[in-house]
Amino acid sequence: MYDVVVVGGGVVGCAVARRFVLEGAKVALLEKGADILSGASKGNSAILHTGFDAPTGSLELACMQAGYAEYMDIRARLRLPVLETGAVVAAWNEEELAKLPGIVQTAHANGVTDVRQIAPDEVLAREPRLSPHVLGGVLVPHEHVIDPWSAPLAYALQALVNGGEVRRNTVVLSGHFANGMWRLETNTGTVECTTVINCAGLYGDILDQRLTGEENFAIKPRKGQFVVFDKAAARHLRTILLPVPTERTKGIVITPTAFGNLLVGPTAEEQDSRDHAAVDEETLRMLVDKAVELVPSLEGMGVTAVYAGVRPATERKEYRVRHETARNYIVLGGIRSTGLTAALGLARHAWKLYARMHERLTNPIWPQAPRLAEHCPRDWQTPGYGEIVCHCEMVTQREIEVTLTGPLPAQDYNGLKRRTRAGMGRCQGFYCNARVAEMTAGRFANPLAVGGTHG
Amino acid sequence: MVDVAIIGGGPAGIAAALTLKARGVRHVAILERESVLGGVPRHCGHPPFGLREFKRLLTGPSYARRLAAAAEAAGVKILLRHSVTALKPGGRLEVATPEGLVTLNARRVLLATGAREAPRSARLVGGDRPLGVLNTGALQAYVHLHGLVPFTSPVVVGTELVGLSALATCRSHGIHPVAVVEAGSRAVARWPLGLFPRLLRIPTYYNAGIDEIIGHGRVEAVRLRDGREIACDGVLLTGRFLPEASLARLSHLAVDGRSGGPEVDQYGRCSDDAYFAAGNLLRPIETAGWSFREGGAIADYVADDLAGGLPAAGDEITLVAGEGVKFVVPQRLSRVAPLRGKLQLRVERPISGQLRVSSEEAVLYKRRISTRPERRILVELGEMKPPGEAKRLLVEIVS
Numbered sequence: 001m002y003d004v005v006v007v008g009g010g011v012v013g014c015a016v017a018r019r020f021v022l023e024g025a026k027v028a029l030l031e032k033g034a035d036i037l038s039g040a041s042k043g044n045s046a047i048l049h050t051g052f053d054a055p056t057g058s059l060e061l062a063c064m065q066a067g068y069a070e071y072m073d074i075r076a077r078l079r080l081p082v083l084e085t086g087a088v089v090a091a092w093n094e095e096e097l098a099k100l101p102g103i104v105q106t107a108h109a110n111g112v113t114d115v116r117q118i119a120p121d122e123v124l125a126r127e128p129r130l131s132p133h134v135l136g137g138v139l140v141p142h143e144h145v146i147d148p149w150s151a152p153l154a155y156a157l158q159a160l161v162n163g164g165e166v167r168r169n170t171v172v173l174s175g176h177f178a179n180g181m182w183r184l185e186t187n188t189g190t191v192e193c194t195t196v197i198n199c200a201g202l203y204g205d206i207l208d209q210r211l212t213g214e215e216n217f218a219i220k221p222r223k224g225q226f227v228v229f230d231k232a233a234a235r236h237l238r239t240i241l242l243p244v245p246t247e248r249t250k251g252i253v254i255t256p257t258a259f260g261n262l263l264v265g266p267t268a269e270e271q272d273s274r275d276h277a278a279v280d281e282e283t284l285r286m287l288v289d290k291a292v293e294l295v296p297s298l299e300g301m302g303v304t305a306v307y308a309g310v311r312p313a314t315e316r317k318e319y320r321v322r323h324e325t326a327r328n329y330i331v332l333g334g335i336r337s338t339g340l341t342a343a344l345g346l347a348r349h350a351w352k353l354y355a356r357m358h359e360r361l362t363n364p365i366w367p368q369a370p371r372l373a374e375h376c377p378r379d380w381q382t383p384g385y386g387e388i389v390c391h392c393e394m395v396t397q398r399e400i401e402v403t404l405t406g407p408l409p410a411q412d413y414n415g416l417k418r419r420t421r422a423g424m425g426r427c428q429g430f431y432c433n434a435r436v437a438e439m440t441a442g443r444f445a446n447p448l449a450v451g452g453t454h455g
Numbered sequence: 456m457v458d459v460a461i462i463g464g465g466p467a468g469i470a471a472a473l474t475l476k477a478r479g480v481r482h483v484a485i486l487e488r489e490s491v492l493g494g495v496p497r498h499c500g501h502p503p504f505g506l507r508e509f510k511r512l513l514t515g516p517s518y519a520r521r522l523a524a525a526a527e528a529a530g531v532k533i534l535l536r537h538s539v540t541a542l543k544p545g546g547r548l549e550v551a552t553p554e555g556l557v558t559l560n561a562r563r564v565l566l567a568t569g570a571r572e573a574p575r576s577a578r579l580v581g582g583d584r585p586l587g588v589l590n591t592g593a594l595q596a597y598v599h600l601h602g603l604v605p606f607t608s609p610v611v612v613g614t615e616l617v618g619l620s621a622l623a624t625c626r627s628h629g630i631h632p633v634a635v636v637e638a639g640s641r642a643v644a645r646w647p648l649g650l651f652p653r654l655l656r657i658p659t660y661y662n663a664g665i666d667e668i669i670g671h672g673r674v675e676a677v678r679l680r681d682g683r684e685i686a687c688d689g690v691l692l693t694g695r696f697l698p699e700a701s702l703a704r705l706s707h708l709a710v711d712g713r714s715g716g717p718e719v720d721q722y723g724r725c726s727d728d729a730y731f732a733a734g735n736l737l738r739p740i741e742t743a744g745w746s747f748r749e750g751g752a753i754a755d756y757v758a759d760d761l762a763g764g765l766p767a768a769g770d771e772i773t774l775v776a777g778e779g780v781k782f783v784v785p786q787r788l789s790r791v792a793p794l795r796g797k798l799q800l801r802v803e804r805p806i807s808g809q810l811r812v813s814s815e816e817a818v819l820y821k822r823r824i825s826t827r828p829e830r831r832i833l834v835e836l837g838e839m840k841p842p843g844e845a846k847r848l849l850v851e852i853v854s
Contacts, residue, residue, distance in 0.1 A: 228576075232704040278667065280581035288579075300712045302697070305576045307584065380538070383555040388538050391488055392701070394551070413586060426701060428574035433589060434596035437603050446672045448586060449603035450688070453628045 002028045002165075002193035003358065005184060007172050007207055009036035011152040011343045012335050013199035015067075017159040017166070019347035020197075024358030027164040028191060029156065030184075032171040032203070034445060035415035036156050037149055040201045041339070042414065043226065043277060043309020045253050045263060046148040047240060048082065049341040052107035052115050052140050053089075053250075059349070060319050061110055064338055066345030071151070074344075077366040078154040080147065081373035083258050087143035087240035088123055090134050090294070096244040097135045103244070104138055114141050129236045129297045143240055147258045147372055148340055149418035153408070154369040155343070160407055161365045168411060172200075175211040177327040195328040197350055202274040202312045204320070204333040217320045217333055221274045222313040224266025224337075227287045230302040230426050231374075233262035236295050250337065254291055259393070259421060260374030261304055264291040266337075277308035304426045311336045321346075323353040330354065367407070370399065372421050389439070390432040392425020400439055412444050457482040457532070459757055460548060460561035462539050462702070465494020466743045467734025467750030468567035469522040469531075470508075474754035476529040480761060484532040486539055486550060486559075492526060493519025494569055496743050498595035501623050507744050516599065518743065542566075542706035546729035563729055563757050566703060566717065567750060570735035572617070573695035575668075580692075582668035585675075587689035591621040594691060598628045606689025610634045610677050611657075612665060614642040615694035615829055617740075619651045625691075626655065633687050635659040636679065639805075643694070643829050665690065694829075696739030703732075713782035714738045720771065720787045721796045721836065722760070723753035728768040731757050738784045738799055741831070752796075766791050772841055774798070777851030779806045781828070788848070794836035800850065802826055808854035810834070814845040824852060 002025075006017045009031030017029040033039065048068060054061035075082060091097040100117050107115035116139055123137040124130055160166050167188065175184045175196065184191045200207040205219045234256055243251035249268040257263050264287045284306050292298045313336055314320055320333035330353055332346050339346075371378050379385055379399045386397030403410050403419045410416040413423075413436075422436055423429040429436070437448035458480045461468045464487035475483045491497065496504055499515030506512060509521055526533060534552075541549040546561040572590040580588075587606045589597075597603045607630055611621055614637045625632050635652040640661050642649025652659045660679060667678040668690055676686045698716040709718040709726035716737045723731045733753040734746040741749070759765045772788040781801045788794065798812075807825040811818055812834065819839040826832060834850075841848060 230704070231701065276583070278582050279579075279584070280667070281579045284579040284581070303577045303579065306579065380551050381556060383553065385553055387490060387536055387553065388488060388551070391538060394538065394540070426574075426577075427571050427699075428576055430571045430574060430590045430592045431596070433593040433605075434601050434603065437597060437605065438601040441603075446586060449597065449601075449605055450607060451604050453598050453602045453604055 002026045002191070004195045004197060005030060005182070005191055005193040006197045006199055008199035008201050009033070009156065009166065009168070010039050010041035010199060010201045011037070011340050012201070012332050012346055014152040014155040014159070015343035015347040016197055016199055016332070016350050017164050018155040019351050021159040021162045021164040022361050022364055023351055024360045027159060028193070029159060029164060029166045030170045030172060030186065030191070031166070031168045034169055034412045035410060036166070036168070036408070037152055037418060038414065039275070040309060040311050041148070041152060042418070043224065043307050044148055044337055044340055045226070045255060045266060046145055046257060046340065047253070047255060048144040048146045049338055050112045050140060050142050051110050052112040052143070053103060053245065054110060054338065055318070056106060056109045058318060059321060060338060060342065063319070063342035063345030063349055065111070066348055067342045070344040070348070071146070078158065079368045079371065080151050080154055081258050081376050083145040083256060083373065083375060085143070085145050085238060085240050085256055087140040087242050088126065089138040089140070089242045089244055090123060090130070091136045091244055092133060093135065099244050100136055100138050107140070112140070115139065127237060127239055127241070129295050130241070131294055131296055145240065145256055145258055146340070150369040150372055151340070152343065153419065154367060157367040157408055158364065161367050162361055166408055172207060172210065177329070180328070182328065195330065195354060198329070198331040198333065201335070202310060204312060204331065208331055208333065211329065216322065217314050219274065220313045220315060221271050221310045223269040223271050223277060223308055223310050225279050225283050225287065225308045226263055226265030226306065227284055227291070227303055228257070228305040229262040229264070229291070229298065230304050231260045233298060233301045234260050236297050237262055241294060252287065252290055254294060258373040264288070266309065274310060277310050279306050279308050302426060305424060305428065321349070370419055389435050390422040390425060392427050393421040395420045395422040400436070404440065404443055412446055413448055416440065456560045456562070457484045458561070458761060459483050459563045459565060460546070460559055461485045461565045461567055463487065463494065463567035463569055463734070464492035464533070465567060465569050465734065465746065466496065466522060467746040468494070468565070469526045470747040470750035471565050471567060471733060471754035471757070472526050472531040473529050474751040475758055476531060478755070478758035480758055482532065484534055485526065486534045486537040486548070488536065488538040490535055492523035492533060492535070495592065498592060498599050499620060500595065500599045500627070501620065504743055508747055539702060542702055542708065542730065544707055544727055562761060563731060565754065565757060566730060566732040566736055567734045568699045568702060568736045570696040570698050570739050572692065573697050575692055577697070578692065578695065580665055580668060583670050585668070585670035585673050587670070587674035588668060589689065589691055591617050591691065591693045594621060595624055598624060604628060604630055606674070607631065608633045608687050609689030609691045610636060610685055610687045611691045611693060612636045613693035613695065614644055614649060614652070616644045616648065618693035619644055619648055621691055621693045622651060622655060622657070632657050632691070634685050636663045636665060637661050638664050643827065696735070698736045698739060700736060711782065711786050713776055714784050716784070718786040719784065720768065720789045721785050721794065722756035722765055722789065724756070724768060738782060738801070772845050773847040775847050775849050777849045779803065779808065779852035780850050783850045788836070792840070794839065796836050798834040798836060798850065800832040800834065801830070802828055802832070802852065804828060806852050806854065808852045810852050812839060813849050814841055814847070817842060819848065
């Protein structure tokens with residue numbers, strides 16, 4: 001019997017589970033995938049947003065700013081990185097240039113008062129490799145980059161080591177609320193609790209329907225493809241380069257990553273499938289061309305990785321947050337690209353909506369996130385690591401072993417990659433894939449090796 | 456302080472070490488990031504290796520073991536699990552070891568970090584991203600180093616020599632490729648090797664490419680550009696080698712965007728004259744035997760240089776890859792007479808015409824050529840005399 005069951009182990013669910021555990025609630029986090037972060041949270045642009053361009057007065061803005069502040073407050077204790085890049089919204093034509101003052105105005109209205117318009121020469125002084133065709137920009141000094149996987153992992157770990165439960169491979173099939181209590185039927189058994197928090201992301205509407213029998217909102221999956229350039233590209237751009245947004249999307253971003261690469265994306269492609277995140281060559285080439293157009297020195301730069309994520313957009317732009325007090329049910333739905341920033345803020349918001357009191361943990365344990373950011377100390381810099389398994393990303397044997405045997409161990413290859421970066425470098429496993437197959441033998445339901453050479 | 460630090464313990468690096476020791480250079484160290492010496496041949500469980508070096512027909516792993524034993528016997532300092540993390544001006548290396556970080560100073564550094572195949576991402580192959588999409592190098596590590604198989608019925612992409620090597624590896628380990636897919640109109644490998652897939656009765660599709668990889672969790676099928684769908688449980692991406700040049704790229708050294716390797720002169724000397732480079736790092740791709748000889752030849756220049764016998768860097772002629780030419784190695788020529796050594800070229804597409812090296816209006820070298828991508832093309836430097844004022848030589852194929 002739990003106080004709270006959080007459904008969905010994406011960044012929002014992990015942050016919510018953490019918050020409720022810290023507040024003293026008895027919490028279970030249910031995730032249908034083999035690992036946390038296997039839905040929308042596995043593919044995003046990893047930006048910690050100031051909220052400068054969010055709708056003024058919105059819940060989204062409030063959660064982003066609360067989330068940003070809490071991230072900065074807790075990050076040292078969880079050993080989470082921040083790459084202080086700043087961002088420039090660049091205008092490439094007169095129409096875009098005309099929109100810049102409005103962007104500054106919104107930013108100031110949103111309390112992000114250090115945002116200012118800058119002239120083309122100041123843009124180029126900051127980023128000399130940018131195309132000289134830039135007509136001007138808006139500088140957002142505190143828009144930064146984080147590790148999009150270690151952050152939510154650290155939230156889930158903190159929930160776990162302080163008494164929360166994390167159940168993976170667990171799908172909620174139905175739920176019934178009676179006498180102040182939920183009975184959730186799952187593929188791994190019945191779970192009882194007083195409150196359910198729906199953080200099911202791309203499946204948020206389906207879960208909502210299963211629990212309430214109503215159609216309150218509809219997820220409209222929106223795919224985004226990304227291209228990651230080699231580490232040599234990182235010296236070509238130090239600032240997040242944002243486009244002037246259109247009505248529909250924030251557009252294609254070029255940004256440094258915490259891992260020392262340069263990322264371009266996402267596209268915004270409506271599709272029916274919630275979990276089919278395919279890439280296509282034409283779009284990937286378009287992204288490469290776009291990056292070269294804006295940063296011409298990237299011509300010929302090698303590509304390290306390509307990926308796609310699906311974000312849980314809905315038929316409306318705003319977050320779909322709902323609290324049904326009559327049946328102890330909270331929905332945090334329609335959380336799109338700002339979710340990485342807003343998650344901690346959303347978790348506080350959910351706690352406020354919940355409005356019950358538990359005995360707050362006075363001295364919680366602060367687990368340590370993996371050390372994956374390129375600008376921070378890495379594991380290989382500390383002796384005793386055994387061997388380097390992934391040479392491109394300098395991933396050690398020790399890191400992989402901890403990931404396989406520690407709390408919340410990786411249960412599939414993607415989970416291992418997100419926790420260690422093994423296989424995520426320029427050779428994409430040419431050198432380490434077989435060694436990783438050996439190290440993970442017997443641990444994954446979907447193993448790297450399908451058998452041995454002798455039978 | 457060592458006299459020469461060699462980064463990479465494959466055929467080129469080991470050959471260089473042996474040559475340097477034979478030339479009487481005292482402190483020669485090989486820094487190898489793996490736990491054993493030998494490099495890529497360690498995974499290639501088939502002949503022919505070692506014909507020139509050891510006068511024997513060897514498999515890759517036994518060739519690699521012999522190389523390692525020779526280096527040890529010659530008194531080369533072998534530093535395993537040493538990962539060089541940064542190249543600094545003048546021959547200072549930052550190195551990660553399991554015992555901690557160290558800085559190593561070398562009078563000369565030889566880069567011999569080899570090459571690897573382009574992964575799926577660099578080829579921009581579309582579709583899902585399931586398990587089972589590998590390069591030949593990874594497959595061979597599965598079967599030869601770890602006794603594992605990553606799939607049982609893959610589609611094999613590419614018909615370079617390494618693709619045929621991949622087919623051989625599959626056949627000897629109970630893996631049954633269901634198709635071979637080649638982008639060109641015929642096999643890249645020379646006749647009769649290109650007939651290999653047909654001899655194995657594996658359907659081969661030319662002028663074809665993978666449009667989409669399909670599969671949740673694992674590969675289930677691929678869809679080709681013509682719409683044909685082939686059921687399979689893996690995709691083996693072969694060939695399309697890239698120099699493993701990331702250390703050089705992230706350093707102060709000049710890198711050639713065309714070859715993908717560091718820029719060198721005819722002595723293998725980089726833009727910082729404390730650094731030299733040899734082997735497949737210079738260009739994709741040559742055989743182990745070629746890399747071995749090249750490592751030895753460049754080590755000879757390194758030994759000359761240590762004894763003050765190499766022309767100073769500085770007064771140089773730049774080589775420019777022109778029409779039809781994918782890359783030229785070396786990229787610079789130290790202005791000496793007579794020139795020695797060879798230019799190595801590759802082409803971008805199947806091409807016939809006159810291969811020409813010229814300075815302004817003067818044609819210094821020409822010959823008829825009909826060739827295809829990945830084929831070795833050599834030009835004897837001794838056959839050309841650049842005019843004294845020449846700043847650049849254009850290498851092109853005029854159809």
